[in-house]
Amino acid sequence: MAAGKLYIGxxxxxxxxxxxATQVQFAERLGISVSYLNQIESNQRPVSAAVLLxxxxxxxxxxxxxxxGENDRLLSALAEALTDPLFSAYGANLQELKLxxxxxxxxxxxxxxxxxxxxxxxxxxxxxxxTLGRVTAAVEQTPYEEVRDYFHFMDNYIxxxxxxxxxxxxxxxxGEQDSYTVLSSHLENAFKVHISRTADNEDLIxxxxxxxxxxxxxxxxxxxxxxxQIALQIAQLAAGPGIDRLLAAANFRTGQATEICRIGxxxxxxxxxxxxxxxxxxxxxxxxxxxDLLSVKFGASLExxxxxxxxxxxxxxKGIPIFFARIDRAGNITKRHxxxxxxxxxxxxxxxxxxxxxxxxxxxxxxxxxxETPDGAQYLCVATQITKGGHxxxxxxxxxxxxxxxxxxxxxxxxxxxxxxxxxxxAFDPIGISCRICERTDCAARAVPPYKSQxxxxxxxxxxxxxRIG
Numbered sequence: 001m002a003a004g005k006l007y008i009g010x011x012x013x014x015x016x017x018x019x020x021a022t023q024v025q026f027a028e029r030l031g032i033s034v035s036y037l038n039q040i041e042s043n044q045r046p047v048s049a050a051v052l053l054x055x056x057x058x059x060x061x062x063x064x065x066x067x068x069g070e071n072d073r074l075l076s077a078l079a080e081a082l083t084d085p086l087f088s089a090y091g092a093n094l095q096e097l098k099l100x101x102x103x104x105x106x107x108x109x110x111x112x113x114x115x116x117x118x119x120x121x122x123x124x125x126x127x128x129x130x131t132l133g134r135v136t137a138a139v140e141q142t143p144y145e146e147v148r149d150y151f152h153f154m155d156n157y158i159x160x161x162x163x164x165x166x167x168x169x170x171x172x173x174x175g176e177q178d179s180y181t182v183l184s185s186h187l188e189n190a191f192k193v194h195i196s197r198t199a200d201n202e203d204l205i206x207x208x209x210x211x212x213x214x215x216x217x218x219x220x221x222x223x224x225x226x227x228x229q230i231a232l233q234i235a236q237l238a239a240g241p242g243i244d245r246l247l248a249a250a251n252f253r254t255g256q257a258t259e260i261c262r263i264g265x266x267x268x269x270x271x272x273x274x275x276x277x278x279x280x281x282x283x284x285x286x287x288x289x290x291x292d293l294l295s296v297k298f299g300a301s302l303e304x305x306x307x308x309x310x311x312x313x314x315x316x317x318k319g320i321p322i323f324f325a326r327i328d329r330a331g332n333i334t335k336r337h338x339x340x341x342x343x344x345x346x347x348x349x350x351x352x353x354x355x356x357x358x359x360x361x362x363x364x365x366x367x368x369x370x371x372e373t374p375d376g377a378q379y380l381c382v383a384t385q386i387t388k389g390g391h392x393x394x395x396x397x398x399x400x401x402x403x404x405x406x407x408x409x410x411x412x413x414x415x416x417x418x419x420x421x422x423x424x425x426x427a428f429d430p431i432g433i434s435c436r437i438c439e440r441t442d443c444a445a446r447a448v449p450p451y452k453s454q455x456x457x458x459x460x461x462x463x464x465x466x467x468r469i470g
Contacts, residue, residue, distance in 0.1 A: 008102065009043035029058050030055065032051060043102060043103060073153060075098060075101045077108075077343070078108050083436070083437045083450075147257055151337070155339065156310055157312075159315070160246065162314065164239060164269070165235075165270075165276070166276045168273060169273050170276070172186045179227045183227060187215065187237075190238075191234075193213045193215050194215070196214050197218075205229060206232075215233050223299060224295075227299065228300075231269075231274050234269075234270070235273070239265070243266070247262060272308075274299075275298055275305070275308040277312070280294075283298070284309060287415070288414055288415040289413060289415065302402060303400075306404050307324065307335070310337045310339065310404070322339060323339070323340045324402075327350060327403060329399055333349075340405070345434035351435070353371075353430065354403070355367045355381050355383045355403070359383040359402075360385050360401060364385070367383045368382055368420065369382075370428045371405075371428055371429050371431045373433070374439050378408040378425075381404075382403070383401050385401050386400050435450065443464075
């Protein structure tokens with residue numbers, strides 16, 4: 001897979017300013033001319049391999065921090081917004097989008113937010129429901145969407161919380177005994193909280209009585225869920241000040257968004273406590289990201305393992321960049337994150353050709369796929385189905401597909417690539433991001449026509465689709 005040219009002018013300029021260097025001083029340390037540095041900072045020229053190596057050598061930075069990451073996510077979200085027919089008269093090529101994402105990220109975020117507000121307003125008007133006329137509710141992001149975007153553009157890695165959880169894990173001995181013993185002992189010794197497993201209300205997974213200092217857990221919880229809920233209680237009691245600082249800095253528009261994010265940060269702490277960053281990252285490398293082995297080694301669920309793999313983005317100590325999603329039977333993506341080039345669509349369902357959908361047909365099995373997106377990028381994709389709930393014959397159960405993967409250049413780090421024809425391009429299935437923004441013209445699985453495309457209707461001919469995409 002060919003590497004694209006790297007335009008990182010804003011990041012180079014920020015690095016120079018953070019080191020209190022003039023362009024003359026900075027260029028001298030890199031061994032390049034001032035005019036070349038000026039062209040790099042203004043994104044008139046890409047950085048060369050020699051300059052990248054000089055940046056790593058002279059300023060001790062991780063090269064992976066200079067490429068991909070937030071720019072890829074922002075570029076993907078911006079490109080998807082501009083596929084809307086609203087912008088049909090304003091075509092922008094990929095290079096123009098990159099310049100905006102890299103040099104004016106604030107403008108890009110503002111445009112994405114404006115487009116999202118426009119979509120909400122249009123959907124409300126189209127439904128003609130009883131909320132028509134309440135403009136504020138119609139045009140703003142929902143609190144849930146605002147929090148989703150917060151984690152998305154934070155790279156799904158919250159450094160302060162992750163470091164705090166890892167430090168506590170080392171102090172209390174996570175990994176030295178079974179997690180339940182360690183976590184329950186710490187909860188009792190540090191916070192005087194007793195655990196009860198006799199629930200009065202079977203619909204509650206957990207309940208904390210602050211006055212009595214009792215954490216009540218459902219007696220029907222699986223071991224990974226039980227341990228996670230104890231870790232979550234520790235997060236609520238131990239991580240408050242740090243989480244308060246993060247929430248203040250996030251500056252959410254509503255109190256509801258703030259509290260939703262607080263839940264997310266508590267959950268993040270709990271996951272990072274049970275699966276400490278460096279131990280988990282090292283173990284993932286050793287077992288080549290075998291999900292079952294990681295689950296057994298850490299006493300965690302498959303979902304907890306997959307989610308944690310998606311957060312291994314610590315500056316200077318990153319894991320393999322993967323994408324991760326949780327999908328319900330209707331095709332809704334209920335969790336999503338991508339540290340890889342592949343970015344999930346913000347609107348609409350996932351591509352029907354993606355192997356995630358086949359996981360529901362084979363519960364308990366690992367489904368593998370080699371896939372290629374329209375831009376030529378190739379991926380190793382892994383999916384499996386899980387069931388949640390179901391404590392008793394009449395209890396409702398939720399079925400999800402967990403999907404994760406990596407760019408094919410990292411496939412050797414995954415046990416799931418074994419015996420697959422990763423060097424054979426014919427072995428790769430063509431997939432897209434979602435039908436509404438996919439540019440493939442000959443896909444029989446297409447659900448809706450792509451935006452910004454002319455449809456050719458021929459009443460006397462019929463191919464795979466009732467129209468041709470012009």
